[in-house]
Structures are given as C-alpha cells and as structure tokens.
Amino acid sequence: MPQMSPLWWEILYIMFLLMFMIIIMIIYYNKEFNPQNNLNKKMKLCQFKWKW
Template identity: 50%
Template sequence: MPQMAPLWWLSLYYMTIMMFIIMMIMIYFNFNYKLTKKEKKKYNKFKWKW
C-alpha cells in the first residue's frame, strides 16, 4: 500500500524524537542523582550534637 508510506516515515520520525527525549531525560536524572549523592555524603560527615 504506497499510500501508507508517509505514515510509516512519520511514525519512525516520531519514534526517533521520543527516544532522543527519553535519553536526554535519563541523562539529566542520572546527573542529578550523582549530584545529590555527593551532597548526601557531605551531610553524612556532619555530626549532630543534641
């Protein structure tokens, strides 16, 4: 069915964009998690004196 070809390319295009967005979100959250992990280590060194 040649009339379905543009829809197939469009779906491939959307899939590529969605995978790129998901990859960027995962990289952002991974970087954010590493930063919070470093901050938690700093806070753990601090001793509370009640």
Template identity: 45%
Template sequence: MPQMSPLWWEMLFLVFIMSLMMFNIIIYFMQNKMNLNKNLFKNDNIQFIWKW
C-alpha cells in the same frame, strides 16, 4: 471516500515520532543520572571536610 496518503508517508511519520520520543526519553534519563551523580559527589565532599 477520503483520500489516503501513501503508506510510506505514514511509516516515515511514525518513525519520526518514535525517534523523537526515544530521543526525549534518553535525554530525560541522562539528566536524572547526572543529577544523581552530582548529589552523590556533594554528599562525599561534605563527609571529607577536615576540622583542624
């Protein structure tokens, strides 16, 4: 019969993995949102170029 780790180790490991996944997901979507904002500002700047 294999040795089993204590249940709290498994729970700690699962919480750690889930927190890493959530952290990475949040960073991914924040970067996408920032890139979208930059693209919107670029488009707005192009529209407001004055030609004298």
C-alpha cells in the same frame, strides 16, 4: 471516500514520532542519572553540620 496518503508517508511519520520520543527519553534519563549530579547530591548529604 477520503483520499489516503501513501503508506510510506505513514511509515515515515510513525518513525519520526518514535525517534522523537526516544531522543527525549535519552535526554531526560541522561540528565536524571548524570554521575556528576549524583556525586553532588551525595556530597551534600554527607556534609555534617557541626554545632560547637
């Protein structure tokens, strides 16, 4: 029979993984929906290329 780790080790490990995933998601969505980025994208879309 294999030796089992204490329950609190497993809980700590699961909590670490959850916090790690949440932090990565926050960083990703913060970069994705940054208002400065959206403003720059809209400014580029709104620029007209005039041909005289």
